[in-house]
Amino acid sequence: MSLAESHAGDGRVRDGRPVRGRPRSEAVERSIIEGAMRLLEEGVPLSELSIERIARTAGVGKATIYRRWSGKEALFVDVLRAAEPPDPVLPGTSMRDDLVVLMEAARRRGLLNRPSAILHNVIAQMKSSPKIWNAYHADVVAPRRRTLIEVLRRGQANGELRADVDLDLAGDLVFGPMLVRTVMRPDAELPENLAESIVDTVLEGLRPSAK
Amino acid sequence: MSLAESHAGDGRVRDGRPVRGRPRSEAVERSIIEGAMRLLEEGVPLSELSIERIARTAGVGKATIYRRWSGKEALFVDVLRAAEPPDPVLPGTSMRDDLVVLMEAARRRGLLNRPSAILHNVIAQMKSSPKIWNAYHADVVAPRRRTLIEVLRRGQANGELRADVDLDLAGDLVFGPMLVRTVMRPDAELPENLAESIVDTVLEGLRPSAK
Amino acid sequence: MSLAESHAGDGRVRDGRPVRGRPRSEAVERSIIEGAMRLLEEGVPLSELSIERIARTAGVGKATIYRRWSGKEALFVDVLRAAEPPDPVLPGTSMRDDLVVLMEAARRRGLLNRPSAILHNVIAQMKSSPKIWNAYHADVVAPRRRTLIEVLRRGQANGELRADVDLDLAGDLVFGPMLVRTVMRPDAELPENLAESIVDTVLEGLRPSAK
């Protein structure tokens, strides 16, 4: 789950070999991530968030960080994950309701990224390293996408969505407007009813009767 | 227009004061940007694209770069601009046609960013520096947005678009799907008819008769 | 003794705090000084003896040099010390013999400075930085001066030197001629019997019977 290499506690084994010697301290791992978060909250720009500084803040040796993460970006993935709210539980009452919940979660993540303070483009940094981006994509982005597509598929099955609509395109239509406001128009508002507005407007054009 | 400080040739004035001394060479400026482009085309990852290396490649002193740009990000803005195709000319035959042309341009820009080679995420890097991002946003992103909104407004005027639709939301609905595929789903295809598909699908839900 | 900050080995303490972490390598320090010496021996003029070049020659990072010396001049003090022959042992048979030994050592140092090759004026460079010059003066020049004055004092005590002579002036009379030839008349010869000539001529005017 975490990009950090697993602990001895995770079954007394690492890399296939039995773990010997002093086990890694989970407290240390927490204090590293919390140190990074604290710095971000204090307004330290991401470009000044060096491994060296995180180690200093967390009172930890650099080697202790490199023992767990391959580099700055890999660490940021876990910092990002720690900062995000957990994935929402879908009500399952209808495709429309499920979509609203998904988009509302996206809106809240967007809000988090806002005030130029916390995590305002950790994601951007990550794209510098294809390896890391792929890891983040596989672990975080892709599952959300799969959930979205699945919700749409169920909508097609129960007649809430036109049968001839391409699910990928429909997913993009729903998620796109939120992404635009989050990534390209950071000055744009994210009002409370935004998720509903988007979903309803998009569904307007995709409902079976609209054919 | 360019983020580089203007040349003597631009009216014999810089910063309000008359330009004295040897004028800056436009050839030098071109060779800097071309040097950076060449490195990117050769597959040098953005993280290794240091000012030092660009200067070496362009056969130019570091100070000559810093004389024109405040730092790496400011330079990248101009590199990015130089690499992008020019903004398209709108046919003006209809809102639908104009939108297709705008989205087709966005698709082509997205294609450029693809092969992990050129400019694969210069834009991501820029967001690290709010100042630079704001400059890029004001100079490049915002004008495109204004054009998009204007096209939609004309569509509303001539009855192609429902009168009660929020233009900002409509703009996001049109542009969002392309952004999703470009930024979050770089594995997604950008087929030739993508612009048309998106525009037509979105307009389906927004046309007056759909009310 | 050295101007370089002391090693962990020098008592397990630096700057009052106990030394932790990886200790500084003495081998590295040696290779830096030897690298600088090698360059000087190869005829590199002092003005081209940059920290950057020394680091390159010694196969060492610049930071490793700055960790030990505050700058170019401080490093040169230690280079100078490493190049100089050790202070001579005084025979103690008479003031005259001791003086001859001291002056012969000065003559040999002067010879070293000659052929425009080694250390031809490191000392001159040092005077550019009062701080460094003071350090060199306190560590190297002053002790030699004290030795010289002490020898003269013993001569006064045992009747080799007039009792009413000012020791400072006498010291300058003995050392001055050698300094003139070393510093101001680098074309002048430093023949083997120079030390004896100077000492005997000076003592001629300062011996008790001359009163």
Next chain:
Amino acid sequence: MSLAESHAGDGRVRDGRPVRGRPRSEAVERSIIEGAMRLLEEGVPLSELSIERIARTAGVGKATIYRRWSGKEALFVDVLRAAEPPDPVLPGTSMRDDLVVLMEAARRRGLLNRPSAILHNVIAQMKSSPKIWNAYHADVVAPRRRTLIEVLRRGQANGELRADVDLDLAGDLVFGPMLVRTVMRPDAELPENLAESIVDTVLEGLRPSAK
């Protein structure tokens, strides 16, 4: 006389070719040297006395300096000369009186170099460049030396100095003590009667009766 290339006014010729075009301004040359002097008087350390800064201070273009002097050190020679008092007129009443006057002039030059402010080791800097040092030596040091030796020769002729004494050594004996205090012991005092003390003490051992 000056190391600066000669003016048009100096005979309507330069480099063998007749001088054409606008003649060099002597006022500019003065303002350059005065600018350098002012900076030194204001306590700017020699190491920070760049050509660039001198040009700025004097309100002069860099090229205007390089047109006159080959580099920093060549300029310093003329700055040094401008700062030194003129050579003294010898009374000619006796060798002893002439020597006292010469040494008093040396003492006053030494005083100039004192307060760590003005010219405190311009001479040291010059030694970095053999070419410049040779020029300074030939123009300034050697003539003084010749004068000193000549005075001593006249003393030998009129019986003030022993006939078998080596004039070079005698010169060094006289000048050496002053040099020591000026160059190696900058903390040493230079009392008003120092010149007399040195000359009289040295002559004590060199007068004919002392043989």
Next chain:
DNA sequence: GCCTAACCGAGACGGTACGTCACGTCTTTTA
């Protein structure tokens, strides 16, 4: 009174070195 060469101030130019910082690895001691 004009021509023209050389001067002048300003500052751009390709370089090189500066001293600092962060990278990721390594070598100690301590636990």
Next chain:
DNA sequence: TAAAAGACGTGACGTACCGTCTCGGTTAGGC
């Protein structure tokens, strides 16, 4: 054997000068 500390080689950062080179704009003769 992990962990904290910090030294290590590497290399980029942004600044300052180097000495040379253009610029536009003066000054002087010599015609």
